[in-house]
Amino acid sequence: MANLANYIVPVFVLGIILYAFHKKVNIYESFLVGAKEGIVTTFKIAPAVIAMVFATNIFLNSHFLEFVFSYFQPLLTSLGIPIQILPMAMIRPISGTATLAIMTNIFQNYGPDSFVGRLASNLQGCTDTTIYVLALYFGSIKVTKTKHALQAGLFADLVGIISAFIITWLFFG
Amino acid sequence: MVTYIWVFFIVIGSLFTIANGGIANLNSEILKGGSDGIKLLLDMLPLLVLWTGIMQIAEDSHLLDLFAKLVRPLLSKLFPSLPKDHPAIGYIASNIAANALGLGSAATPFGLKAMECLQKENPQKDTATEAMITFLVLNTGGVTVIPTTVIALRMMYQSANPTEIILTSILATFISNIAGLIFDYRKRRKNHG
Numbered sequence: 518m519a520n521l522a523n524y525i526v527p528v529f530v531l532g533i534i535l536y537a538f539h540k541k542v543n544i545y546e547s548f549l550v551g552a553k554e555g556i557v558t559t560f561k562i563a564p565a566v567i568a569m570v571f572a573t574n575i576f577l578n579s580h581f582l583e584f585v586f587s588y589f590q591p592l593l594t595s596l597g598i599p600i601q602i603l604p605m606a607m608i609r610p611i612s613g614t615a616t617l618a619i620m621t622n623i624f625q626n627y628g629p630d631s632f633v634g635r636l637a638s639n640l641q642g643c644t645d646t647t648i649y650v651l652a653l654y655f656g657s658i659k660v661t662k663t664k665h666a667l668q669a670g671l672f673a674d675l676v677g678i679i680s681a682f683i684i685t686w687l688f689f690g
Numbered sequence: 691m692v693t694y695i696w697v698f699f700i701v702i703g704s705l706f707t708i709a710n711g712g713i714a715n716l717n718s719e720i721l722k723g724g725s726d727g728i729k730l731l732l733d734m735l736p737l738l739v740l741w742t743g744i745m746q747i748a749e750d751s752h753l754l755d756l757f758a759k760l761v762r763p764l765l766s767k768l769f770p771s772l773p774k775d776h777p778a779i780g781y782i783a784s785n786i787a788a789n790a791l792g793l794g795s796a797a798t799p800f801g802l803k804a805m806e807c808l809q810k811e812n813p814q815k816d817t818a819t820e821a822m823i824t825f826l827v828l829n830t831g832g833v834t835v836i837p838t839t840v841i842a843l844r845m846m847y848q849s850a851n852p853t854e855i856i857l858t859s860i861l862a863t864f865i866s867n868i869a870g871l872i873f874d875y876r877k878r879r880k881n882h883g
Contacts, residue, residue: 551746
């Protein structure tokens with residue numbers, strides 16, 4: 518399956534190019550037009566990305582989250598939820614790289630086939646970096662009034678975290 | 691809303707660091723914050739350029755239209771406010787497809803392009819439209835079908851069965867997305883009175 522996954526991108530790219538060739542599109546010109554747009558987009562999102570990374574760095578390095586979840590520890594332990602998953606679940610909406618680092622750490626220390634390893638795998642798959650994506654996407658088009666977007670995103674994350682735990686427990690518990 | 695998070699991160703982060711005697715760390719943290727952002731942008735730039743280039747080819751050959759037509763029945767239910775032939779539909783569909791295949795880096799350019807298309811017909815440029823919010827709910831829910839990165843990492847750490855989490859991931863994703871969509875739907879209904 519993982520080998521098969523290697524084919525996705527090349528097949529996708531080849532398919533697009535061959536189809537365009539068949540339709541007699543000026544492929545090279547099209548690519549240049551699009552690529553230029555990509556550069557423009559990068560500049561457009563730059564302020565939002567820099568702003569978010571700046572704030573995220575300060576927040577994550579303050580270890581405020583660790584402080585908060587030290588209070589939740591007894592509750593989680595009594596529910597049978599492995600404590601190691603909490604940092605990952607809380608950082609997940611903020612930073613993708615930080616989450617991957619924690620997951621790698623869990624794999625290293627407990628193995629990918631442990632309960633917490635499987636839980637981490639499922640958690641990674643079912644949620645995304647909600648706050649970062651919102652800041653990036655809305656920042657790129659300068660939308661500041663985001664209405665209920667954040668609440669909906671975080672609500673979905675919370676449901677995702679809970680269902681990941683229940684599903685892992687049902688399937689592998 | 692993003693403003694509040696931003697301020698919250700900086701204020702809480704700074705005060706908590708200072709309270710724990712980490713003023714020196716905070717100082718260097720603030721000074722290098724900008725370069726970390728630039729590093730992330732430089733990582734994104736080549737992928738953005740490459741994928742927007744490739745997708746321009748797909749757009750010019752009308753392959754994107756074809757794809758949009760294919761998924762339109764489903765998407766028009768999710769995005770009732772979008773007209774049937776809205777240019778954003780192809781990009782929304784591509785974004786969801788890329789996310790579904792675990793290609794997060796390819797999904798971002800499509801997503802940004804979709805937002806741009808949606809913004810063009812937004813009468814209030816500083817306010818999110820219904821379609822934008824629904825799109826972001828789907829996006830932040832992470833519609834994963836093949837979690838490529840997770841499988842690769844599981845292989846790296848010698849999992850006996852790296853792909854055993856595919857089905858469970860899909861299930862969890864499905865539930866979280868439905869939850870997000872229901873939340874969004876109810877809010878929308880309420881706003882319409």
